[in-house]
Amino acid sequence: MALKAYGLGWKCATPFLKLNSRLKEGWGQRTLTDGLPAPAHIWMQAASGGEAYLAWEVLKNLKSPFSESLRVLVTTNTLQGYETLTRAANDINGRKSGLAIQPWYFPFDDPVLMHRMVCQIRPQLALILETEIWPGFLNACKKSGVNILLANGRMSTKSLAGYLTWPGLFRDLSPDTVMAISEADGRRFGTLFGREKVWIMPNIKFDRMADAAPMDRNNNPLKDIIPQNSTFTVFGSVRRQEEAEITKLAAGLMRKRPKTILGLFPRHMHHMEIWETAMNSAGLNWTHRSRLNGPAEPGTVVLWDAFGELVPAYGLAQAAFVGGSLAPLGGQNFLEPLTCGVTPVTGPHWKNFAWVGRDIFESGLAVEAQDWQSAQNALLSILDKAADRRSIAKQAREYIEDRRGGAKAVCKRVADFFNKD
Template sequence: MAGHPWARRLYSAALLALSPLIWRRAWREQLPGRPRAERLGAIPAAPSGSRTLWLHCASVGEVQAARPLIEALRRRYPRHRLVITTMTATGAERSLALVEKAAERGDGGEVSHHFVPLDFPGAARRFVERLAPDLAIFFETELWPNLLAACDRRGVPVAVVNGRLSPRAFRRYRRLGRLMAEALSHVAWLGAKSAADAERFQALGMAPDAIRVTGSLKFDLAPDEAACEVSERLRRDLGERPVWVAGSTHPGEEQAVLEAHARLCESRPGALLILVPRHPQRFAAVAELCAARGLVTARRSADEAVTAETAVYLGDTMGELAAFYGAADLAFVGGSLVPVGGHNLLEPAARGVPVLTGPALANFEDVAEALREREALVEVADAAALAEALQALFADAPARERLAAAGQAVVEANRGALARTLAGLEHLLPTE
């Protein structure tokens, strides 16, 4: 085995030293009725004779991006149970929603969810032993050294799919060079989003012959029929007024969005903002922020009516962002006016909704570049620029139509990552 096990031992010692802080964070990321012992790998043992695929995603965004892969794995491996793990409670909720849909359709194998264990050596070993997967799939940048080592110890092949490393993440991981080299030595196959990502993984120690550039699975996101129905119903209810969405917003960003909306309303008094904060624990605070600005606000979670006087519709529910995008004339994707790195620009683009974003796009630079090349992205620097762009686009229907068509064309032109990813996985686990 290549790598430096001593680096992992130092890493494990550091985790144990920081365990009170780590456990405090994990304590907050919980769902009612779910045992916290899952965080220590204490899950039920796999049923005798069962076959298991394990897919790990960090949070709700990764679960959403992985949806095409989840559906494809269920169809390709119907005799395997698919276990999805997440780190966050929001990711768990999104996973459980997919589990419910899978059960309703009944067109593939069983799907279930666990919280991923904290990366302590004993917890990782216990989890992998009890789960006993035939294949472990880690999504994007979820590289947990002890979990990867536990898979190797049990002879479980590991794949990383939709692999990405932003320049910032690469610099951070490179400071842990020996630890990352050992972690990547346990990965049998890696599907990178881009050639640049592949080069960064190779620089960290990933074997070149185990890397393939597959493209981004986000381009293969299929329309959700249920979300489309909600979009149509919501748009009918909202009427002909100008509607825009600010999705996946973060602290400091809502203020800019609300300021831009206030300026828009000076020229478009009937305009409606659908505001969707990224994290549910902030829903109440954002509602208070809207009230403090004197904006008439309706909350989705309370089923409050949107009237002609309503200025802001607060999307304080989980799993409905795609439906909100589909009901809008324009979409601003958050995490981009603050140094977060952006969120999925393709969700609105795939629905034929013009996309606006701030400048902080480190996590989606490849997607942003594809949209830029087709002039399918409007980039703004601050609240004033956002307001100006909104006013211009609401006054120019042909421009909105061009942006919408260009965005959809980008999505269609870049599909194919799913097929390339499945082909790579088949080398590790042949199709049934």
């Protein structure tokens, strides 16, 4: 009855979903009106861009257990994810024998659509990355006898509470195996699906960071924007919900270090007007990145309205604050500046990156500030120390190296499944 009601909800909602600009991309694949993908041994689901990169790591380590190629259908829900999976497929199909990768948009979870998709694909294994618990998908796999592996799994207390409103349904649809990234996540999955199904694994995200290193200034695309001897501080991925705190932090830092160039990178570019208003209210001198045809002037806040330049900016910064963390938003990736050789400062709200481990703060590789004032003090201290970038990056690589192995662990579990007979 629950699945029938769920399917009815999808049928009512689907005509309206086409009005969503993000869902219009790949509509024919989402609704199966543009045909169906080829059959595959494995159906791997990677929700969005972040999970797509994890899928890429798994695919790089995956080997065919057959004399023929191992066929893998990799699906995603977003345009960014699809573009990433397409690059992964082009990379692996072109250089690695034994694998045939096909990217596709994840269909809407209408049980009828999912049943049709599974019957076409005929996968032997469904591999779900992180927490993609779609009832229509899981039900279709269960009905067709497809084994389900959920890997790199994470589950918050809030998510668990939501699933436990209908525990019988999710117990019936549970994956055959769950590989969780921490003991805490494992306990939550065990509460929902049964502890006997849960294993603990290293987070694949550490595998992704393994080759990260400081970028040589001569190769940095921003070298002409940030003068070599300037003091440059980055506020990365700041969110509108923390605008008041970030504005105080920016004003305080510029007051203490008036010759600093401050690069402020909004997490969402369409909120740029919020930051323009905020800088005006604080009386700060600012400009847009797009207006810079030469070096930024000392004492300027640069509102970064260009995509794809945050990591190069970290590569030139002496100090960095990572946003999404002064309000209860879960935080943003503070490993990025660290692997560029910059000690990152983050606020107290970083639960989305709890997988990194508190050891990173206890070791001094990163700084956890409790509010904007302590964040300011930490940034000033880092600027005063002028620490060696190569040394910081080396310590970061050592920290990451000790925590790698997630992709290989997943591939071993996949190999064990195909070799079990």
